[in-house]
Amino acid sequence: GLDDAGFKDIIIMSHSAKHSSSFYSPFRDAAECTPQFGDRKTYQVPFTNPAEAMREVEADIEEGVDIVMIKPALSYLDLIAEAKKKFNVPVSAYSVSGEYAMVKAAANQGWIKEDQIINEILYSIKRAGADFIVTYFAKSGARLIRDNS
Structure with a gap:
């Protein structure tokens, strides 16, 4: 790992709870990276399943991340707040x-x-615990x- 390779002071931020969301569409269209086949749902969290989002966050922490990320932000303020309360890492x-x-x-x-x-x-995201x-x-x-x- 990074520590063994001498990179002991590297901070890792994971896209822990990346939800399957239509809010990514403008970026995908601009970057011309819309999937040509299949979809991204195999590695994105269903927006209907907050428990899975928290499991993903917990798994990332167990794997050693320093900062977890919830995205998109606005539709998931409840999960930002839950992650902040439940886990002892920056969100x-x-x-x-x-x-x-x-x-x-x-x-x-x-x-x-x-x-x-x-x-x-921005204040609502901060107030949620980010x-x-x-x-x-x-x-x-x-x-x-x-x-x-």
């Missing part, structure tokens, strides 16, 4: 391309105030934090 949440696309589309139509929604989404947030909103989120400090 990362990934706000994926579909979450970003929904906000951008609604803002472009004038249906929402983009900055307010971004702020609300220690880290990976997001397409990183630049605008950082600007909002800076401007509101």
Whole structure:
């Protein structure tokens, strides 16, 4: 393993609970990586099975990961909170391309105030227990934090 090879200070973050989700569609379309055959459901957690998501998180911890990740973030705030309470490791949440696309589309139509929604989404992910947030909103989120400090 990494330790045996002299890499003792390497932190590993696993995509522990990657749900089978339509929220990945914008990225897949942009990257032209939509499956040409079959699907990804064999290694993604069904969105209807939170117990399996927690088993995946637990298995990753047992295998030695340092940080677990739940994705997508917004639809799985309950699982972010559960992982934070149940396990003694940092929890990362990934706000994926579909979450970003929904906000951008609604803002472009004038249906929402983009900055307010971004702020609300990021705070809700943090409030659920995420220690880290990976997001397409990183630049605008950082600007909002800076401007509101």
